[in-house]
Amino acid sequence: VDAVxxxxxxxxxxxxxFLPGEREIREAAEAxxxxxHLPGTEILPLFARQSAQEQARVFSPSNGRRVVLSxxxxxxxxxxxxxxxxxxxxxARIKRYSPRNKVEQLQVEKIAQSAAKQRAGRCGRVMDxxxxxxxxxxDFNRRPAHTDPEILRSSLAGVIxxxxxxxxxxxxxxxxxxxxxxxxxxxxxxLLAELGAVTDxxxxxxxxxxxxxxxLPLDPRIGRMILAARDRGALAELLVIAAxxxxxxxxxxxxxxxxxxxxxxxxxxxxxxxxxxxxxxYWHLWKAWDEVQRHESSSKQKAWxxxxxxxxxxxxxxxxxxxxxxxxxxxxxxxxxxxxxxYEAIHxxxxxxxxxxxxxxxxDASGPQAxxxxxxxxxxxxxxxxxxxAKKAGKWIMxxxxxxxxxxxxxxxxxxxxxxxxxxxxxxxxRQVFEPHWSKSSGAVRAWERGTLYGLVIYPRRGVAYRExxxxxxxxxxxxxxxxxxxxxxxxxxAMAFLAHNQRLVAEIERLEHKSRRPDVxxxxxxxxxxxxxxxxxxxxxxxxxxx
Numbered sequence: 099v100d101a102v103x104x105x106x107x108x109x110x111x112x113x114x115x116f117l118p119g120e121r122e123i124r125e126a127a128e129a130x131x132x133x134x135h136l137p138g139t140e141i142l143p144l145f146a147r148q149s150a151q152e153q154a155r156v157f158s159p160s161n162g163r164r165v166v167l168s169x170x171x172x173x174x175x176x177x178x179x180x181x182x183x184x185x186x187x188x189x190a191r192i193k194r195y196s197p198r199n200k201v202e203q204l205q206v207e208k209i210a211q212s213a214a215k216q217r218a219g220r221c222g223r224v225m226d227x228x229x230x231x232x233x234x235x236x237d238f239n240r241r242p243a244h245t246d247p248e249i250l251r252s253s254l255a256g257v258i259x260x261x262x263x264x265x266x267x268x269x270x271x272x273x274x275x276x277x278x279x280x281x282x283x284x285x286x287x288x289l290l291a292e293l294g295a296v297t298d299x300x301x302x303x304x305x306x307x308x309x310x311x312x313x314l315p316l317d318p319r320i321g322r323m324i325l326a327a328r329d330r331g332a333l334a335e336l337l338v339i340a341a342x343x344x345x346x347x348x349x350x351x352x353x354x355x356x357x358x359x360x361x362x363x364x365x366x367x368x369x370x371x372x373x374x375x376x377x378x379x380y381w382h383l384w385k386a387w388d389e390v391q392r393h394e395s396s397s398k399q400k401a402w403x404x405x406x407x408x409x410x411x412x413x414x415x416x417x418x419x420x421x422x423x424x425x426x427x428x429x430x431x432x433x434x435x436x437x438x439x440x441y442e443a444i445h446x447x448x449x450x451x452x453x454x455x456x457x458x459x460x461x462d463a464s465g466p467q468a469x470x471x472x473x474x475x476x477x478x479x480x481x482x483x484x485x486x487x488a489k490k491a492g493k494w495i496m497x498x499x500x501x502x503x504x505x506x507x508x509x510x511x512x513x514x515x516x517x518x519x520x521x522x523x524x525x526x527x528x529r530q531v532f533e534p535h536w537s538k539s540s541g542a543v544r545a546w547e548r549g550t551l552y553g554l555v556i557y558p559r560r561g562v563a564y565r566e567x568x569x570x571x572x573x574x575x576x577x578x579x580x581x582x583x584x585x586x587x588x589x590x591x592x593a594m595a596f597l598a599h600n601q602r603l604v605a606e607i608e609r610l611e612h613k614s615r616r617p618d619v620x621x622x623x624x625x626x627x628x629x630x631x632x633x634x635x636x637x638x639x640x641x642x643x644x645x646x
Contacts (some may be wrong), residue, residue, distance in 0.1 A: 099126075099133050101185040101230040102165055104334040106139075108228060111182025112164040114172060116217050118189040118206045119503075120145050123167045124353075130165060132524050138162035145169045146180070149350035150409055170209075173216050184221040184229040186214060188237070191503075194251040195282070205502065214238060236397040247276045254278055254286030255318045259295060264313030264359055265369045274351060292453055294525055305409075314426065319451035320344060324423070326450035326522075328432050332439035335381055336447050337427065341420035343498055343510070348412040351484075359407035367486065371441055375512035376446060376487060377498070384420075426437045446518050448496065453523045455497045457508065458516075458554055471495060471508070474552035487511055494519075516556050526551050533562045534571060536579035541586060541641030543572040572639035577630045582623050586641055 105113045111612055117123050123143045130141050144156050144166055146412055166178055170190045193208045209217075214231070221227030231238065249257070258269050266272060269283055290296040295308030295318065303313065307325065320340045327336030351359040366383040367373050390402045403410040410490040428562055429436070448457075457479060459469030469489065471476045481488040487495075494516055497508030520527060527549045534545040543564040549556045565572050580586040638644050 099129050100132060101232060103133075104230065106163070108183065110163070111176075111227070112166065112180040113183045113185060114166045114168060114178055114181045115187075116173070117167055117187055118192075119169060119191045120147065123169070124594070126167050130167075140164045142166045143168075143353075144172060145456065146171050146346070146640075147350075149352055149407070150411065151404075152352060152621070170213070170217075172220065173213060181221050182227045184217055184227065186217045186229060186231045188214065188231060188233040192245070194246075195253050195285075208241055208373070210242045211238065212244045214241070224412050238481070249274065249278055250276055253289060253380065254282055255289040255293075258283070258286045259290060259304075259308065259312050262296070262302075263309070264495055272331035289454070290318065292452065292523075292526060293318055295322070298525070313430075316340075316423075317344070321451075322449040323448055324427070327439075327444075327447035328427075328440070330443045330447050331435045331437075332431060332443040332447045333427065334434040335439050335444050337420060337423045337434070338384045339377050339380050339444075339448070341416055342384075343422055344419050345415045346409075346412050348383075348408045348416060350407045350409055352407070353389045355407075362406045364486070365406070374487070374492065375445065376439070376485060376510045377512050378444070379486075383408075384416075387417075390452055391417070407547040412599065418560065442518070445496075445512055445514055446522055448512070448598060449514060449522045452498065453519070453526060453550065455500055455508065456514065456519060456551070456554065457495050457497070459491075459493045459495075465626075472554065473500070474554065476553055477506060479508045481511050482507045482509045485509075485511060487513075489624070491607055519551060519556050520549060523551055527556060531562065531564070531567055537574045538585050543575045543640065569637075569639050573634075573636070576639050577627055577634065578623075580641070581630050586644075 102113055102115065105111075114125065117126055120143075123145060127141050127143055138161075140160060140162055142164055144153065145168065156164075160180075164180070164182070166172070168178070172178055188208055189206050190209050190213070191234050192205065194205065194207075218229035219501045221229055243582070254269070261267075261269050261272065263429075269286075270280065275392055284545035287296060287302055290308065291298050291302075293311070294305060295311050296302045296304060307322070310325055311318055311321045314324070320343065323336055323340055324333070327333045349359070349363055363379075364378055366386060368378055372378040374381065387402075390399055394402065400410045403413055416507050454474050457473040459480070460467060460470045460472055467478070470480055473479050475501075479497070481491050481495070481497075485491075491511055492513035494514050495508065495511045496514050500508050528551070530548045530550070531545045532548070534543055537544040544561050545564040545567070547560045547562040548558055549560070576586075607620070634644070
């Protein structure tokens with residue numbers, strides 16, 4: 099506010115203020131409106147998610163003075179006319195992949211010197227200008243000369259996939275101009291393993307899925323969804339949703355009418371079942387948009403978008419990406435499903451690309467933790483506050499992406515079932531077997547199994563056969579509890595003749611012990627166990643083996 103006041107005292111001309119993000123822009127606008135400024139000063143926000151109409155106001159001629167509050171979108175992408183003064187906070191929200199959390203972070207960071215110079219260059223393009231930097235010269239000199247290259251702040255899964263397909267050798271040895279660190283490379287391989295694209299061993303060879311993925315010029319996650327949709331008969335729906343996930347959200351929510359925008363967007367939620375998924379919102383919107391495009395003129399399409407608070411250019415971009423995906427599938431001979439796919443098929447296909455973005459609701463969480471979900475590798479995240487499912491998402495969800503701002507948020511979420519996770523992500527499930535025990539009903543040693551994926555408990559306790567895990571222990575328990583203690587006589591082996599004979603013999607000896615008052619007539623159980631051990635073949639460890 100003080101810097102804007104100083105600019106106004108310096109003389110005529112518009113002011114461009116660089117702020118990190120949308121929230122900071124709204125806060126600054128509120129502070130400026132409350133401050134005492136010259137009459138006729140117009141305060142104009144500028145950020146990527148604005149409606150086209152709101153952005154157009156920045157570029158329209160004005161008789162008064164304007165204060166434009168912008169993200170770094172005005173740093174290089176757009177030139178705002180009439181700017182004589184720039185106020186540079188020295189901050190920006192930079193998208194950066196976090197190797198620790200395995201998520202994209204959108205954190206406020208200090209900009210590099212090159213970006214600061216770029217911002218200063220926005221003023222005085224037609225007359226002398228002044229840049230007010232809200233940080234000192236020592237701070238400027240300590241900053242890096244340039245912003246980190248994208249390869250150093252992005253997931254490398256796609257790069258590794260292409261390099262393997264082209265047989266360019268180990269990515270660690272490739273002469274990059276800016277070589278990524280070993281941790282980023284390791285995370286890239288880990289994502290490809292999650293997608294089933296590389297083998298989970300030291301060689302990390304491309305699997306059949308990986309070979310197919312490498313042929314698709316798409317983000318590996320999106321490509322994996324499309325391959326799964328092809329196999330599950332949900333390709334028609336997934337092409338639409340995948341295209342939507344590849345472009346900027348077309349929804350607009352103007353400051354002066356957020357309620358009307360929310361109401362308009364709610365019309366595309368579908369039926370009760372479909373309201374469990376924000377992915378299906380895109381599908382229902384697409385069907386309505388497709389009808390408009392087929393039957394209405396360009397001007398009426400624009401009017402329809404405006405009425406429904408949708409950005410027309412982003413809707414067109416969505417259509418363009420869909421057309422490219424559709425053509426790509428046609429080239430490979432993949433047919434779209436003629437019949438509508440059900441909720442389960444669509445979301446299992448999506449899940450194939452989003453296994454690292456699942457979450458299980460934290461029960462009884464309160465205070466700051468209320469509404470949180472436990473995600474992969476112990477992270478916690480929350481449904482985005484603007485989500486229609488924020489308070490009713492269900493116990494298990496998946497998110498299209500996880501982005502950290504004020505906290506870690508899952509964007510575009512849907513309700514899923516843990517059984518789907520096991521089916522789709524079986525190659526990632528870690529199984530822990532515990533408490534082996536003799537089972538009378540099955541005539542074999544059983545145990546309990548616990549399945550986890552990235553630390554999330556998918557199933558806590560499931561009965562499994564133990565024979566293949568530890569046959570020696572199975573044989574020991576079979577002889578001791580099944581034969582010596584006679585428990586197999588209560589199960590499927592009760593019709594065996596030798597069992598009936600042995601039971602009669604034991605009963606007779608016990609009768610003699612009681613009659614003679616001598617407890618040592620019947621031999622010790624250890625001797626009986628040794629007898630069975632000597633007579634029964636080593637590979638027999640259950641009733642089925644004994645009968646064979």
